Amino acid sequence: MPDIPPANAPSLDAYWMPFTANRQFKAAPRLLSAAQGMYYTSVDGREVLDGTAGLWCVNAGHGRRQISEAVARQLDTMDYAPSFQMGHPIAFDFAERLAAIAPGGPAAGLDRVFFAGSGSEAVDTALKIAVAYQRATGQGTRTRLIGRERGYHGVGFGGISVGGLVNNRRVFPQLPGTDHLRHTHDPARNAFSRGLPEHGAELADDLERLVALHGAETIAAVIVEPVAGSTGVLLPPVNYLERLREICTRHGILLIFDEVITGFGRLGAPFAVDYFGVVPDLVTTAKGLTNGCIPMGAVFASRAVHDALMHGPEAQIELFHGYTYSGHPVACAAGLAALDIYAGEGLLTRAGDIAPDWSEAMHSLRGLPHVIDIRTIGLVAGIELASRDGAAGERAYDLFVDCFERGLLIRVTGDIVALSPPLIAETGHIDRIVSTLGEALKRLA
Numbered sequence: 001m002p003d004i005p006p007a008n009a010p011s012l013d014a015y016w017m018p019f020t021a022n023r024q025f026k027a028a029p030r031l032l033s034a035a036q037g038m039y040y041t042s043v044d045g046r047e048v049l050d051g052t053a054g055l056w057c058v059n060a061g062h063g064r065r066q067i068s069e070a071v072a073r074q075l076d077t078m079d080y081a082p083s084f085q086m087g088h089p090i091a092f093d094f095a096e097r098l099a100a101i102a103p104g105g106p107a108a109g110l111d112r113v114f115f116a117g118s119g120s121e122a123v124d125t126a127l128k129i130a131v132a133y134q135r136a137t138g139q140g141t142r143t144r145l146i147g148r149e150r151g152y153h154g155v156g157f158g159g160i161s162v163g164g165l166v167n168n169r170r171v172f173p174q175l176p177g178t179d180h181l182r183h184t185h186d187p188a189r190n191a192f193s194r195g196l197p198e199h200g201a202e203l204a205d206d207l208e209r210l211v212a213l214h215g216a217e218t219i220a221a222v223i224v225e226p227v228a229g230s231t232g233v234l235l236p237p238v239n240y241l242e243r244l245r246e247i248c249t250r251h252g253i254l255l256i257f258d259e260v261i262t263g264f265g266r267l268g269a270p271f272a273v274d275y276f277g278v279v280p281d282l283v284t285t286a287k288g289l290t291n292g293c294i295p296m297g298a299v300f301a302s303r304a305v306h307d308a309l310m311h312g313p314e315a316q317i318e319l320f321h322g323y324t325y326s327g328h329p330v331a332c333a334a335g336l337a338a339l340d341i342y343a344g345e346g347l348l349t350r351a352g353d354i355a356p357d358w359s360e361a362m363h364s365l366r367g368l369p370h371v372i373d374i375r376t377i378g379l380v381a382g383i384e385l386a387s388r389d390g391a392a393g394e395r396a397y398d399l400f401v402d403c404f405e406r407g408l409l410i411r412v413t414g415d416i417v418a419l420s421p422p423l424i425a426e427t428g429h430i431d432r433i434v435s436t437l438g439e440a441l442k443r444l445a
Contacts, residue, residue: 001040003287026114029406035062038422038429040409048348048404051433052411053267053422056254056261057292058231060341061422066438067293067337074333083115083327090116094335101339101348103273103283104298105261110273110283112306115327116298119260119286120154122297123223126282127158128255128321129301130221136308139252143177143219146210146253148182152230153258162223165231179214181206181222185234187384189374192366193235194359200237202248203245205251216251221282226272229261231384232416241278254305260297264288265342265423267378268352281305291338296331351379357427361434362419368438369380369445379425383437408436410429
């Protein structure tokens, strides 16, 4: 990329960047200085199409004045208030608005909302609620938590314990007693599927194997992403989630859906719960919750789970858990404004209208060099590349850099390209994503 103008070149030494090869990045930095609508502006003044909605979070596009004005008003009114044994109206207002669009609708009863500060915090919150629920219902031996290989549930110790990405786990100790289902990625049988993959529902029966191994009376909850995002857009096989729900119900195990990525319209329905018609007991959210503007997470709990903890003396704290920034008033203001935008512009379902054209456009890349699989759902795509011998991930990283230099931001994980543009994307944006990516794939050859 062109040299960064000296006036816009900060010192890069002090900032220890997350999930980044710091030395590699700082030798050739990619810096963004502004954002509006579907585009970023780089520090050297280039327009960069956002093919990833930031990090899966800017669902309504960048620079939404309605949100920034709501944040400014709230900062002027009250910048912060505690949520421990105190309250402020906007947190209750936001929870009520969320309950009104809760995953699965009124019949699902997932309308009790616990606020956190991020997706990672939402996951750890849900895991703790699940264990607390089991204890409150006389099932105190149920402490085991089950995740899935190639699952991503944030970076707290709970999240990495149930997560299944080896690089996130190998250096750190994990919670004792966790276990994992197999992942559902099966390119030998499902490559280039249109829609959900046909093969793999039987992998949900791994939970029966773990029940036989550990005993159902030891298992508190199973957590899965309905669509695994950060590991490279892995779609659930037909009837997989339904099968998992049935096994959990039969054995008294809570089912948690991690919808940090799929929540708030990404699949073409408000939540994956709505898209698949499978109702879990807890749902974690973040990212699109505030359109990525202010960090925030939330857990939707079923009334059954919530009410099980509402016993004992009224002066007793029911759940010894929470965060300084739970229900932060400024984050709530951003979230309320985001909900207004989603409702006013139909963004919670818009991806469903775009999905056929999006899928067709993505699958047009089939046959280009190194492409070994393409997966789409809603306004999400995963494009899997063949790895270089002894250099896994390098091919996709080179593609990432090439696309950025030509005005397109993509995300790569290993040798998989993940695309998830803002839900305001138009046909022209999709065409530009495909053409830029296609030419870059040809250059890789």
